[in-house]
Amino acid sequence: MQRPNNSAASETGRDRGAGCSRRRLLAASGATAATGLAGCVDLPSTLDRRLEGSEDVSLFHGGLRRLGYYPDETVPDSVAVNWEFPLNYVEHTAAKSSPVPTPDGETIVFAGDTGWLYGYTPGGELRWSTRTGATDLGFHGSAAVVGDTAYIGGYDGDLYALDVDTGEIVWRTRSADLDGALAIGSSPAYHDGSLYVVSEYGSPSTGTLWEIDPNTGEPTWKDDRMWGQPHPSPTIDLEAGRILAGSNDGVLYCWEYPSLEFRWEFQAEADGEEREGGAFRAGAEIKGTLAAHDGYGYFGSWDDNFYCLDLEDGSQEWAFEAGRSIMSNPAVDVETDIVYMGSDDGFVYALDAASGEEIWSTDVDGRVIGALTVTAETVLAGSYDSHLYALDKETGDRNWRVENRGRVTSAPVPVDGRIYYAERAVVSTGDENEETTEVPGHAYCLVSDE
Numbered sequence: 001m002q003r004p005n006n007s008a009a010s011e012t013g014r015d016r017g018a019g020c021s022r023r024r025l026l027a028a029s030g031a032t033a034a035t036g037l038a039g040c041v042d043l044p045s046t047l048d049r050r051l052e053g054s055e056d057v058s059l060f061h062g063g064l065r066r067l068g069y070y071p072d073e074t075v076p077d078s079v080a081v082n083w084e085f086p087l088n089y090v091e092h093t094a095a096k097s098s099p100v101p102t103p104d105g106e107t108i109v110f111a112g113d114t115g116w117l118y119g120y121t122p123g124g125e126l127r128w129s130t131r132t133g134a135t136d137l138g139f140h141g142s143a144a145v146v147g148d149t150a151y152i153g154g155y156d157g158d159l160y161a162l163d164v165d166t167g168e169i170v171w172r173t174r175s176a177d178l179d180g181a182l183a184i185g186s187s188p189a190y191h192d193g194s195l196y197v198v199s200e201y202g203s204p205s206t207g208t209l210w211e212i213d214p215n216t217g218e219p220t221w222k223d224d225r226m227w228g229q230p231h232p233s234p235t236i237d238l239e240a241g242r243i244l245a246g247s248n249d250g251v252l253y254c255w256e257y258p259s260l261e262f263r264w265e266f267q268a269e270a271d272g273e274e275r276e277g278g279a280f281r282a283g284a285e286i287k288g289t290l291a292a293h294d295g296y297g298y299f300g301s302w303d304d305n306f307y308c309l310d311l312e313d314g315s316q317e318w319a320f321e322a323g324r325s326i327m328s329n330p331a332v333d334v335e336t337d338i339v340y341m342g343s344d345d346g347f348v349y350a351l352d353a354a355s356g357e358e359i360w361s362t363d364v365d366g367r368v369i370g371a372l373t374v375t376a377e378t379v380l381a382g383s384y385d386s387h388l389y390a391l392d393k394e395t396g397d398r399n400w401r402v403e404n405r406g407r408v409t410s411a412p413v414p415v416d417g418r419i420y421y422a423e424r425a426v427v428s429t430g431d432e433n434e435e436t437t438e439v440p441g442h443a444y445c446l447v448s449d450e
Helices: 017-029 048-051
Strands: 079-086 108-111 116-120 126-131 144-146 149-153 157-164 169-173 189-191 193-202 206-212 219-225 235-237 242-244 251-256 262-267 291-293 296-300 307-308 318-323 331-333 338-343 346-352 358-361 373-375 379-381 387-392 396-405 414-415 418-422 426-428 436-438 440-450
Touching: 079 396, 079 418, 116 296, 144 189, 149 193, 157 346, 189 235, 206 242, 235 291, 242 296, 291 331, 296 338, 331 373, 338 379, 346 379, 358 379
Parallel strands: none
Antiparallel strands: 079 440, 108 116, 116 126, 144 149, 149 157, 157 169, 189 193, 193 206, 206 219, 235 242, 242 251, 251 262, 291 296, 296 307, 307 318, 331 338, 338 346, 346 358, 373 379, 379 387, 387 396, 414 418, 418 440, 426 436
């Protein structure tokens, strides 16, 4: 079904002359928490060297465009748990942080919801563990790994940089330096010497897109126009020259990249009660991160619709209506132009990227709120029914499912024949004669059992 687009063009942000000429060209071609505030800590001399000119980067959902696409990875026909460890302890409805491998594949970085970060080898050996100040709700965004440094924001509102070889905190930008951020639920993006991350605020409920110096943690630019407390991670499409993020106000925000001048916004169908004195309405929250492909952006909303927008001007190409709200991150197979997405209606859908036409849908017996992953032949999806599913990407047929303890809400990450993911804790409240049962959510590594 088609719906009208709403756009605005009040532009802010600093001008960068080099970015303007580039856009015209593209258009023509189609262990313990560190103390101190950002900029007030002594940095190891190696940090500048390992960031300078480095494009050795590993990001949440496979890269800047957040496609969740791993064409060189093959999922085994049957799997078994190779190793696991308890990671998440908080019964919180947000999706859990996803594992991120270092660029060399020698360490997998896991972030838990009690403020601990872990570095594991692919074989399951613990290299390091680091406790941060994010001890309340911990981490829900995932790390961005650049060279030997991992960057991640916590629900304490702080942004952290850690050495991935030792787990040592290199710098910590405090919430106070980020205008009193309530939390950072997004996963940072890194490009061309800068970090980009979205923070959220309360009273009023707002959000800010930040540019951060990765050497020092010092903020270098911001735009605080977002309403609602945004959780999605920033998506950068270099060909389209866009950086985008959605928020709980039901708006997708778009800036030009790399100039960071504001370009347009798209309002999903918010029809709930007014929030913040009428600044926005509930009902169309955008929880998942946009996937950018071939000049278009794909994302879901709590208004039950999955949208495709033209990234040039924010105009709507199509909208697919699911049975319930959508908060998971889609995955895109760029070779076949098929978008895979999950919904609270318990189904995983395969949609034609150009038309939005449904190709297949598969019932996975529970809400899908985490990120989907597509590989050479398989779609991986976690479900509220406590299983991780492997679906044939052409037919949607179930190849296998693995039962876990809790609800699987992280992205499944395939690396060299292994699959890493995490689940939420299980908290069961019994009747008056029974005690409350709490089972921590685990992180898992699956391997072929053949």
